[in-house]
Amino acid sequence: AEFPHHCPYTSRRVSEFLPANMADGTETAPQRPSVGRRCRVAGKLATVRWGPGLVSAPPKKVAEGEEQAQPESVEVIGIEYDEPGLGKHDGTHQGERLFSCPMGFGSFVKVGKVEFGVSIQKAIAGKYFDGLMAEAASKSTLVESVDAVDYIDSKGREKTMNVELVGRYGVEQRQQRLESFVEIALAETNLETRYPEDVWIGDWSLPNLKSLWLDRTLISEWSDVASIAELCPALEWLSLSKLRFAPLQRGVSLPPPRGAPVDVVDNRLVLNPFVCRIKTLVLNGTMITWDSLCALDDARVFPHLENLNLANNELHQGIPDISGDTRSPFPNLRSLVLDGNGIKDWRVLKRACLTFPKLEQLHLNSNLLGEVLDGLADLASDDTPRRLVALFLNENKLSSWQAIGALSNYCVLELKAQHIPLTSGDAPLASPMLLRQVFIALMPTLMRLNASEITAKERIAAERYFLGVASQESSNLVRSLKEMTDVAAHVERLKGIHGDVVGGDVTEEAQASRTSLVHSLVEVSLRPVGAAIVDKPVATKKVPHTMTVGELRTLCAALFKQVPLDRLRLQLADPSLPFGIPLDEEARELGFYGVGDGAEIRIDDAQDWSESCKNK
Secondary structure, eight states: OOOOOOOSTTOOBTTOBOOSSOTTSOOOOOOOOOTTOEEEETTEEEEEEEEEEEEEOOOOOOOTTSOOOOOOEEEEEEEEESSTTSOSBSSEETTEEOOOOOTTTEEEEEGGGEEOOEEHHHHHHHHHSHHHHHHHHTGGGSOOEEEEEEEEOTTSOEEEEEEEEOHHHHHHHHHOBGGGOSEEEOTTSOEEESOOOOSBOSOOOOTTOOEEEOTTSSOOOHHHHHHHHHTOTTOOEEEOTTOOOOOOOTTOOOOOOTTOOSSOOOOOSSOSSOOOOOOEEEOTTSOOOHHHHHHHHHTTSSTTOOEEEOTTSOOTTSSOOOTTOSSOSSTTOOEEEOTTSOOOOTTHHHHHHHHOTTOOEEEOTTSOTTSOOTTTGGGTTOOOOOOOOEEEOTTSOOOSHHHHHHHTTSOOSEEEOOSOTTTSSSSOSSOHHHHHHHHHHHOTTOOEETTEEOOHHHHHHHHHHHHHHHTOTTOHHHHHHHHHSOHHHHHHHHHHHHOSOTTOOOOSGGGSSHHHHHHOEEEEEEEEOSTTTTTSOOEEEEEETTOBHHHHHHHHHHHOTTSOGGGEEEEEEETTEEEEEEOOOTTSBGGGGTOOTTEEEEEEEHHHHHHHHHHO
16 A cells, blocks of 8 residues: 655654555565564563574373384574563573573573564554554545534524534544654563664654653663654653663663664754753663663763662662762762662662762662661761652561661651551551651651651640650660660750640550550540530540540530530640640541540530631
8 A cells, every 4th residue: 555655844644654564565574583682472571592493392292102203303492581480491401501591480482482572663553553554555435424513602693513524534644643642651562672664754753752661672772772762852751661671881882773774864853962851760670780870871871860760670789889980870860769679778878868969759668678777877977968858668677666766867858667567567566656656756857757748736746745655764665766866855855845745644555556555545534615515524534545536526425415516626735735736637546646644635616616706
């Protein structure tokens, strides 16, 4: 089929690609595997390690008495799977070693069962325009029609308008243009290179593309990534998770992209010289090394990079000591993700701040931090100039109050520390509520904890509660915290703000676990102050420390029936506050507000407040 050739710069219609065959109508020659090339076998990613070559097929079973036939020879390639358990051996065949790989990763596969890579043009056409190729060849079969539609305009007048129904082909011709793409997901495809450009004719690019997902494709060379990025001058987000790249050496330039044409005038619509605008690069599970990352930076492949994701890459050091370098890599980096790398050394925080002076967020989730406290005690004395304000430590090995005390010395504005042994598992030492209160009390700069804002009321309640806990010298929590942080200094600071705490006889042991909290009762005074109930006597009740504000309101409604439940207002009495601390979050537990034995809770009527405002 022949297609019209238009050249309105980037307004490239989708009909302007050739059939899946070569331009001259012949079939594409079968691809021959080469060692090191990426491939896909039955949907699983692998790397060619040997071949192609002939090997003897396993002998077939024959009936007793029959002569064993000569084993057949089959052409296979040796591959190493990315994931364990998919292979059968370590590169040996009938006792002969043909290549080396970890046991359980190797396999020999017939060449015809192996899928190899395609160009980005074919990957895009196959993913987004596959149905259009056959339709473009027979577009004359799609009948256009015109219909009349009656409608009423904005002034109530009846009018008629002709509507042209152009069919699917016409709609696609208007909408499916390359410049319309803002996001493209080619994950799980066989994309390998930019070249050959054998689908669209002439100039082409993706000028408005902002996000590009290339996870689990067959790309293995950084030069191919750089050449694909040249097609996307507005690209800001690039995900390359689960790829396997050839290692790079510092001081060595990137080779030309695979299959790039020679002596061809480059008249594509990209800035010359091209400057990559990618701000976020995702390299999770690529097994990339810091040597390759530094080589990428030396080559200025990503000069504007601000967010780098390096989760699950076995970077056990997190960040190596590269203080000898005269230039910091990725000088604009603001966020670094090192989740799931088996990091144990707390000194990774200092190395991160030294290596990336503009770093603001450091993600260290799902590591082994907390197994040892090496380097953690030095955090308080670390005077390294830094911009780091957010630290994420979910699913680490923080299992002691000593680790929490040392961590509280590190000043940040946002912290995440959930799903840790201290508060979860079969035998937690503390409740998540208690840990939250301790962090808030010991970290005065903290503004967000575990993805939620710390309100002024919450900080007051947490700090007052900690003063009560700190007064228990025999408390295991207090003794453990004192080993790694100056509890006395925190107490003096908090007393200067809040004075003596109300109802401070609350032990840490009573807060240690959810079970003990349920059975821990505190005696509180419920004092009615509303106009309809002010003459009622004060009620003294023993309630669980884990009772929620909503449950307490229900109890008060039963005691003081003159005020309906929806009008009840509760305040925790505090000498330093004229109106006390409002208990207005029904899902919060009393322990969250520091309610202990002897605390007084005032029961008021919302209607009195509204009438007072009207009189004013």
